[in-house]
Amino acid sequence: MRAAVTREQIVEAADRLFYEQGFEATSFAHIAVETGLSRGNFYYHFKTKDDILDAVIARRLAATAEMLAAWEAGGETPERRIASFIEILIANQTKIMAFGCPVGTLSNELAKLDHGARQDAARIFALFRDWLAGQFAAMGRADAKDALALHVLMRSQGVATLATAFRDEDFVRREVAAMHAWLAAQRPNDRAPPSDSAA
Amino acid sequence: MRAAVTREQIVEAADRLFYEQGFEATSFAHIAVETGLSRGNFYYHFKTKDDILDAVIARRLAATAEMLAAWEAGGETPERRIASFIEILIANQTKIMAFGCPVGTLSNELAKLDHGARQDAARIFALFRDWLAGQFAAMGRADAKDALALHVLMRSQGVATLATAFRDEDFVRREVAAMHAWLAAQRPNDRAPPSDSAA
DNA sequence: GTCTATACGAAGATAGAC
DNA sequence: GTCTATCTTCGTATAGAC
Numbered sequence: 001m002r003a004a005v006t007r008e009q010i011v012e013a014a015d016r017l018f019y020e021q022g023f024e025a026t027s028f029a030h031i032a033v034e035t036g037l038s039r040g041n042f043y044y045h046f047k048t049k050d051d052i053l054d055a056v057i058a059r060r061l062a063a064t065a066e067m068l069a070a071w072e073a074g075g076e077t078p079e080r081r082i083a084s085f086i087e088i089l090i091a092n093q094t095k096i097m098a099f100g101c102p103v104g105t106l107s108n109e110l111a112k113l114d115h116g117a118r119q120d121a122a123r124i125f126a127l128f129r130d131w132l133a134g135q136f137a138a139m140g141r142a143d144a145k146d147a148l149a150l151h152v153l154m155r156s157q158g159v160a161t162l163a164t165a166f167r168d169e170d171f172v173r174r175e176v177a178a179m180h181a182w183l184a185a186q187r188p189n190d191r192a193p194p195s196d197s198a199a
Numbered sequence: 200m201r202a203a204v205t206r207e208q209i210v211e212a213a214d215r216l217f218y219e220q221g222f223e224a225t226s227f228a229h230i231a232v233e234t235g236l237s238r239g240n241f242y243y244h245f246k247t248k249d250d251i252l253d254a255v256i257a258r259r260l261a262a263t264a265e266m267l268a269a270w271e272a273g274g275e276t277p278e279r280r281i282a283s284f285i286e287i288l289i290a291n292q293t294k295i296m297a298f299g300c301p302v303g304t305l306s307n308e309l310a311k312l313d314h315g316a317r318q319d320a321a322r323i324f325a326l327f328r329d330w331l332a333g334q335f336a337a338m339g340r341a342d343a344k345d346a347l348a349l350h351v352l353m354r355s356q357g358v359a360t361l362a363t364a365f366r367d368e369d370f371v372r373r374e375v376a377a378m379h380a381w382l383a384a385q386r387p388n389d390r391a392p393p394s395d396s397a398a
Numbered sequence: 399g400t401c402t403a404t405a406c407g408a409a410g411a412t413a414g415a416c
Numbered sequence: 417g418t419c420t421a422t423c424t425t426c427g428t429a430t431a432g433a434c
Contacts, residue, residue, distance in 0.1 A: 002399070003399070006399075006400085020311065021311055021312070022223070022308065022311040022312065024221070024223055024224055025223055025311065025312060027426080027427060027428085028427080028428070028429090029426080029427085037400080037401095038400065038401055038402075039428090039429090040400075040401065040402070040403085040429090040430085040431095041399075041400050041401070042429095043428095043429065043430075044399060044400075045399090047429095048428080048429080049427095049428070049429095098310065099310060099311055100307045100310060100311070104307075104360045104364070105307050105311065107360070107363060107364040108299045108303075108304045108307060108360065108363060109221065109308070111297065111298060111299060111363050111364075112219065112220055112221040112224065112298055112299070112304065113220070113221065113224060121364075122364045122365060125361070125364050125365065147370075147373060150361060150365075150367075150370055150374075151374070151377070153357075153361060154354065154357035154358055154360075154361050154374060155353070155354065155357050156357070157356065157357040157360040157361060158352075158353035158354050158355070158356040158357025158358070158360070159353055159357070161303045161306070161307065161353075161356040161357070161360065162324070162349060162352060162353050162356060164306060164307060164310050165303070165306040165310075165320075165321045165324045166321060166324065166349075168349075171346075171349055174346060175349075175350070175353060178350070201417070202417065205417075205418085226408075226409060226410085227409080227410070227411090228408080228409080236418080236419095237418065237419055237420075238410090238411090239411090239412085239413095239418075239419065239420070239421085240417075240418050240419070241411095242410095242411065242412075243417060243418070244417090246411095247410080247411080248409095248410065248411095
């Protein structure tokens, strides 16, 4: 029982450190300082560092699912729910300008490391994608729901990467506004002839 | 004289390895294997690994400037030149799906490492941004050239990140087509009332 | 369950022969 | 200039006391 608590402490600290420093750059020593535990103790809870990574990804998958469920429950319309997603860029602006998007940067790092968990990290993206596709379908855009979902994800990733590189708050605000405008233009009745559709 | 050749070998190998494996994950041993040189020799040419990174960034800055100059010389219109930029996503598709965008992923890694060269890496982005802004100005869109330039950069970064995560060629093709359509819609005479402008 | 102590390898970096 | 040999530090991981 106490084991579960300690384990959760480790995963929580690792989650934050993997985000802020990267997976490879984070050592057991870092996690030890953060949790107040000894290095040796980690091996009672996890066999290897990769096992901690797996637990971190599982934690993020659960947190993402929970967040999406909350938006599902709280948003009045599909369009408003998608807007909630777009607004993360504003809500998490400071962290994004410092460390990028937790999902995108982990995905990129694991790709370069040719790490087996690469595909698990991509499942976090897939959660967002599928949820967004569901919202677009509910908006009456089942015709292109997957393309529209990936387009929103794409833009949020692009904004996050440039926000980290340039740390330009005006840029983030402007692109978020543009995403909202784009979203409004995707309404079934509101579409102009194809000029900048995602498909 | 021979020193310059060896130095260039080192920087070239480091450039490729930093891209494919990441800066931190690439060791002197890797570079030694790649170049056929001994580890100890590196320290005749560079004092530290960070100095190699500086040289790699300088090399990328030069290569980028050269590529932009070639597009400048070869493209018939500003719009065609911007299209050249967009087409990198297709030309480098395989590498991007494996390792992401060299600029974006380095920028992200250095941000997480809180590395001093972070801002030098951002200068590569700045080269693209300023060149793109110049093209938009030449297109007759001086009114929003910086915002339009960042918008194109943003989309290319977003496409690269998701291409790495999902390895979906159709997605890349679709988004490249959408970027071309968006670009055409930015012509001064061609703009619809603001629905998805970048500004 | 958690600790200390330690094994073991790999990393960046230096010294000095050639 | 380039090499081999080596130093030192830090990383993951293990052993065993408590």
